[in-house]
Amino acid sequence: MKQITIYDIADEAKVSVATVSRVLNGTAPVKVSTRAKIEALIHKYQFQPNALARSLLSKETGIIGFIQPDITNPFFPEVFTGAEQEARESGHTFFLSNTIGDYSKESEYLNIMQEKRVDGIIFLGGRINLKDCDPCLVQEVVEHAKKIPIVLVNGNLRNTDLPRVVTDEYAGTVLAVRHLIELGHTQIGFIGGQCQTTTTSIKIRAFRKTLRDEGLQVKEDWILPDHFSMDSGRQQMQKLLAMSEKPTAVCCVNDYTAIGAIKAVVENGLKVPDDISIVGFDDIQLAHHVIPELTTVSQQAYELGRTAVKVLRQLMNKGKVKKLTTLEPQLVIRQSTAAPRR
């Protein structure tokens, strides 16, 4: 169990630690014979230099902190996978946290990451997605950002100039609503999301505006935010279906709620899209495995992750960074939307 060190190698090879360090890093020429001797020892003991000691000196850990709310919602793993892919280029690896949108956990992780001297942080969800975030929580992030590069993904912090990478959720929602209108729908509802959340409020705003722009009436009763889960989608759709006057199409805050919504429709003996059209948001992998396959707005989660790392890397290299990178979402038409009955 004892970890062996550069000294152990040096002793046995009868050279100084500097020489061992040199063969380890190829940082200066070493005689072939002594190099061979040292390499043999390294192999013999399966010696791995202590990264803690190295980092203490170099001030680099090669670690990126990834703060995200729910690893169980496939959207985040997809972003993570993109980030990981991109990070390979620069040899960075990840320290992952699961905050469940709990602000105190975010603080905790922010501190831990700072203590562990990660090279940078990618922040998703939680407080950066709040319409009205407590200034203290904002300030906390700003303080950390003074010491360590942070990029915000799909979120924002008021009065702050942290670099951000976002999907244009407004435009995405417009795409979704227009699609429904073009199919001939005039009675459209909105389901899911939390009001205090920017994702939700942006989407609802785009929803209302598009409806009005197209000369349609916005029925407030049909706007039912609640949560981001499948269960939530199911429940809200249930409510909608219990109303005397029902919409013929529904926009959902994300694919998870959309899947729940479909479930509710089917449970009521109705059919998607025949009786009611449903459109999601995110385009998680599952979206085209569900029955019926989900029409949705692609956020390019993977690309979002890659881009976040690219921006973070610029920041870490003290290069100039675009304060805002926007990815354009795309409408993906599949089976869950169709023209309304008759």
Place this chain on the structure above:
Amino acid sequence: MKQITIYDIADEAKVSVATVSRVLNGTAPVKVSTRAKIEALIHKYQFQPNALARSLLSKETGIIGFIQPDITNPFFPEVFTGAEQEARESGHTFFLSNTIGDYSKESEYLNIMQEKRVDGIIFLGGRINLKDCDPCLVQEVVEHAKKIPIVLVNGNLRNTDLPRVVTDEYAGTVLAVRHLIELGHTQIGFIGGQCQTTTTSIKIRAFRKTLRDEGLQVKEDWILPDHFSMDSGRQQMQKLLAMSEKPTAVCCVNDYTAIGAIKAVVENGLKVPDDISIVGFDDIQLAHHVIPELTTVSQQAYELGRTAVKVLRQLMNKGKVKKLTTLEPQLVIRQSTAAPRR
């Protein structure tokens, strides 16, 4: 951007670093007035002690390495969530890797984790799930395990005594097959998984044995391993449905393939469970949101994660550990299984 150190604090407080260290750790009494002075400074500069320096000394990083093949398959995030929950008790956090079952990536991560001196490693998937693993790959893990505690989850390494936490997949499969037989099925197929994988071979073995024990015939053409993805389930079910003689029920290697299989059935204009019963394995959250809700075998993913951390902790504390902890799977009957037609 400059990180401040214990020296900066000591200087400004006109005390020695030792004293600062004492208030930081509460490791010895400090006069109230000097303590106050120091604490004020710590707050003023938002000082966070450098964990690298600490770990260098303490030989503990508070980090657990989590090696897993596919963060995109919800089963793994569920295990991870359980692990994280349990790890909070001891203040451990996670270093995550995504190996995509690529053995060279596993090696790479094993090395990185070793260099970073993580306190322990939880290993899922990849080589530990191989029926016939290259001895070199086995040896590599064994070498690492000499230096750092490793626990294997749902896998094994031949001729090795690394502690393991596993679901009894054999028993789980028996449960699934029996359920189908009790419903009256006699024509049963098996879909998904990779042959070289122990999960798959254990399940297929249990599948065959149970069928025979119940006096039923095993039709080899109906055993179609391939992969673990939804697409794979869809394709294999497609093949099954194209056969002249078809089974009336199908066991799937996991929930993902089962969902793909349902998809294929519906695409062929048939119904689950009316025309064909389907049972999955894992009981991912999605299983009860899919239409029809999936009958499956619960692996208690969350519990698996918790247990893995518990065992790992014992190992880290050099306590005695059970070499093998087995979790009993449970049959969860939902809507995707029913008695065969007529």
Place this chain on the structure above:
DNA sequence: CTGAAAGCGCTAACAT
């Protein structure tokens, strides 16, 4: 109660 100093494992001048 507090300070001086050694040392954790490694790298990077600076010598030789």
Place this chain on the structure above:
DNA sequence: ATGTTAGCGCTTTCAG
């Protein structure tokens, strides 16, 4: 080509 040595930031004896 190789050795010596001074840190990196922190904890921990050992003295006062």
